Amino acid sequence: MSPLKVLGFSANALGQRLEPFEYASPELKEHDVRVSITHCGVCHTDIHAIDDYYGITTFPFVPGHEIVGHVAAVGPEVTGLKEGDRVGIGWQGRSCGKCEWCLKGETQLCMEIEETTVMVPYGGFSSSVIADYRFVYPLPPTMPSEIAAVLMCAGVTVYSALRTYLTSPQFKVAILGVGGLGHLAIQFAHAFGCEVTAISSSPAKKDQALGFGADQFVDANDITDMRKVYYGFDLVICTANDGINWEVLLTTIKKRGRLVLVGFPDLKLNSTNLVAHDLSITGSLLGNPSTMRAMLSFAQEHGITPMVELMPMSQVNSALQKVKENKARYRIVLVNDMN
Numbered sequence: 228m229s230p231l232k233v234l235g236f237s238a239n240a241l242g243q244r245l246e247p248f249e250y251a252s253p254e255l256k257e258h259d260v261r262v263s264i265t266h267c268g269v270c271h272t273d274i275h276a277i278d279d280y281y282g283i284t285t286f287p288f289v290p291g292h293e294i295v296g297h298v299a300a301v302g303p304e305v306t307g308l309k310e311g312d313r314v315g316i317g318w319q320g321r322s323c324g325k326c327e328w329c330l331k332g333e334t335q336l337c338m339e340i341e342e343t344t345v346m347v348p349y350g351g352f353s354s355s356v357i358a359d360y361r362f363v364y365p366l367p368p369t370m371p372s373e374i375a376a377v378l379m380c381a382g383v384t385v386y387s388a389l390r391t392y393l394t395s396p397q398f399k400v401a402i403l404g405v406g407g408l409g410h411l412a413i414q415f416a417h418a419f420g421c422e423v424t425a426i427s428s429s430p431a432k433k434d435q436a437l438g439f440g441a442d443q444f445v446d447a448n449d450i451t452d453m454r455k456v457y458y459g460f461d462l463v464i465c466t467a468n469d470g471i472n473w474e475v476l477l478t479t480i481k482k483r484g485r486l487v488l489v490g491f492p493d494l495k496l497n498s499t500n501l502v503a504h505d506l507s508i509t510g511s512l513l514g515n516p517s518t519m520r521a522m523l524s525f526a527q528e529h530g531i532t533p534m535v536e537l538m539p540m541s542q543v544n545s546a547l548q549k550v551k552e553n554k555a556r557y558r559i560v561l562v563n564d565m566n
């Protein structure tokens with residue numbers, strides 16, 4: 228039997244626009260599942276990866292890690308999934324299973340992380356993808372595929388950070404940035420029962436931020452507005468990637484409070500407030516498989532609904548451009564039109 232051909236879109240060199248790309252699908256290993264892709268969200272980290280911001284990209288590179296599709300084939304050791312099941316896959320498609328972090332169940336911190344993304348060999352802007360079944364998640368039957376796609380990366384990223392650091396429902400929480408991650412973080416934090424403040428440099432997003440569940444909106448560029456929330460928050464989740472005034476932001480955090488970074492902004496700050504106010508700055512990456520499952524049922528139960536714009540996968544370059552220009556409201560999901 229000739230090997231299955233996968234059609235996708237790849238960057239063939241650093242920063243390049245994506246071109247149609249065809250490759251022979253690798254054979255399934257015993258724990259692998261092949262998923263025929265129907266939807267794939269476009270995440271800011273796809274652009275970072277095309278630009279090799281993380282220093283781990285190899286070309287040709289097929290991005291895409293907010294994947295939804297149907298199980299097309301399963302390896303002999305796969306349990307709990309069968310052909311035809313509707314599933315989601317995020318950044319992580321496998322893990323080494325042997326390192327300290329895998330043994331603790333925190334597989335997203337696997338020491339072999341470069342080998343564990345779904346981009347091995349290639350990612351979700353394509354007709355199919357292969358992942359270890361332990362990182363392939365059955366979806367709630369009534370959850371629309373485009374909604375589930377966005378939850379696979381943006382959803383689990385903010386849910387995991389909130390679930391870890393939101394240690395009291397009395398916490399006052401600020402979400403910095405109202406974009407793909409931020410608009411979901413507002414919804415999750417609201418559903419956790421907290422008082423939520425949206426901080427954004429786009430005042431035009433105020434009404435939508437309040438609609439997502441924010442109790443108040445603060446204009447990040449308005450120093451008077453920012454002073455009103457001086458020492459205001461126990462926890463600030465930073466979903467923004469640029470344009471952040473770190474000095475001013477730190478003054479909005481209560482003493483002993485915490486700033487959690489879930490995007491990848493360049494962090495430039497004077498340490499005075501950090502030290503004088505006993506603050507913590509923490510990074511938070513994705514979530515482990517049990518967090519992923521808990522996030523899906525929490526999202527279903529609480530009606531967490533990303534605002535999604537659908538585009539055909541063949542228009543992937545226009546979609547990436549929109550994300551680069553900050554024009555996506557709030558997440559673009561590509562619908563596979565290559566079959």
Ligand SMILES: [Zn+2]
Binds near residue numbers: 271273292
């Ligand atoms: Zn992502």
Ligand SMILES: [Zn+2]
Binds near residue numbers: 327339
């Ligand atoms: Zn590992």
